[in-house]
Amino acid sequence: MNAPKTSSKIPLVDLQAQSRAIREEVLAGVAEVVDSCAFILGPQVKEFEDKFAEYCQAEHCIGLANGTEALHMAMRALDIGPGDEVITAGNSFAATAFAIAYVGAKAVFVDIDPDDYNIDVSLIEQAISDKTKAIIPVHLYGQPARMNEILEIAKRHNLKVVEDAAQAHGAEIDGKRCGSFGDIACFSFYPGKNLGAYGDGGACVTNDADLAEKLRLLRNYGQKVKNRHDMLAYNCRLDTMQAAILNVKMKYIEQWTDSRDQVAKWYREALQGVDIVIPMQHSNMRHAYHLFVVRHPKRDEILEKLKEDNIFGGVHYPRPLVEAQPFVESPCFPMGLPVTTSYAQQILSLPMYPEMTKDQVEYVAVKLKAAVESLSEASVGNQADG
Ligand SMILES: Cc1ncc(COP(=O)(O)O)c(C=O)c1O
Incomplete structure (x- = not known):
């Protein structure tokens, strides 16, 4: 191979190339939000949630402020808390383990598989104790963790499974999309991610209608009806402006x-x-x-x-x-x-x-x-x- 000539900088990720290519469409989407002034949970959020749920081959998507909050809300929705243990991979971004700690549970780390760098499924059962409530496999770098084996272990031990799919939009196992395997899957739309917003963004995806309902309450002060707070909850909604941009990117x-x-x-x-x-x-x-x-x-x-x-x-x-x-x-x-x-x-x-x-x-x-x-x-x- 002859050495190709490339004198200009090659960054790890080039956000500008993509941003230039869709600039006009994005500005039109943002202008719609500006003109409507529906800044909080505007129609673009629901439009995005419908599109992204379908993309993940899942029933429900709940747009959230970022991927870290998606993991945090998943822990809350599954009632994980003090005294509980949650198993996850030894190598991930800090947010995976932070979410476990936010709810007062203990992160239990399992080594990674030497070949695919995801959680080593042969070690998971050693890490299960009577306090274990859930497993968070991470689809690291975009390669799915071995979900079929993980789901079998979880079933045997009655554990919940939360996919950390922050790096795995569109990844698949035998044609089945990441996000459709666990009880809940968590995505990040941080700008450098495969589907990146123009600021922070995230989502939980689930096939469970009750969990979806709970996640919607958790992200919005526990309100199904305005000013009626049905539970102690948070403010971590996906921004309408970001949803409008993500809708363009979904194409x-x-x-x-x-x-x-x-x-x-x-x-x-x-x-x-x-x-x-x-x-x-x-x-x-x-x-x-x-x-x-x-x-x-x-x-x-x-x-x-x-x-x-x-x-x-x-x-x-x-x-x-x-x-x-x-x-x-x-x-x-x-x-x-x-x-x-x-x-x-x-x-x-x-x-x-x-x-x-x-x-x-x-x-x-x-x-x-x-x-x-x-x-x-x-x-x-x-x-x-x-
Ligand atoms: C594996 C993993 N989990 C969680 C997160 C957290 O996502 P966010 O930055 O949107 O909070 C990220 C990305 O930063 C990630 O790569």
Whole structure:
């Protein structure tokens, strides 16, 4: 492969490319909200909820302020609280475990599968105690967790399942969408997500009408009728303006997800023969490729070298959740989360967004190869010196 020429910066995510492409449609959607002044729970929210529920192959969608609140409200809706334990994956964004702590429950971490980086289903049963109430699998990077096995374990032990699908819009197992497996699934529309708002946004999706009703009360001060508060609840509604923008984006989500898949295929081709671990993809799953995460023992040096070439990667996430201050006392299975901990130092997210061109992917691959080779030469040199 010849080194393609790309002198301009390649960011981890390029929000501008997408924003430019749909600018006029978005402005028209926002103008409608401005003109109607229906800023809170306006008709655009319901329109989005209907579209997104259908997209997730689920019955109900409840638009919320962000993905963190979606997880928090899911815990509240399932009556999880002090004295309860909730099992989740050792590697996720902090919000997954924070939501468990917000309701006074204890997060219990399970190590990740060495191949797909999602919760290791073979370890979950060890982590179940008589206090366990729920499992929160995370569809990390856009690859679904092994939901069929997780649902079987949950059924055996009478546990609830809450999918953290913040990174997995449109991901599938055997054609069934993430968001349609658990009792509740939680999505984020943070701007950099596969379906991103122009500010914060999130949603819970469920097939259970009672849970949907409860989530609607929880997000809006417990009000079914104005000024009648049927429960202690919150203010964490999806903003009408964000819903209007998301409605525009819903037209493109499938096209963008397919483009991400194409980018991933280009990476796979271009990285053949490079001494780096590329992501595995289960053959029966649709990976939403929120992130394309590779692995190498000299991750930090590689990130630095890529930066010199104007390529900006990221790390998702550099520390296991159990090292975060609120969770240092949390139980881990197996002790110390060996896979999560060692991978946290090796994983590196390459630039990934639907508008990435083949030239850009090949440029990243060429520079990545050069970085990996220079580092292995350096270590051979060091051994020779020693
Ligand atoms: C896996 C995961 N869970 C939860 C969240 C929280 O979502 P938000 O940032 O919308 O609160 C995020 C995203 O930031 C995430 O990646």
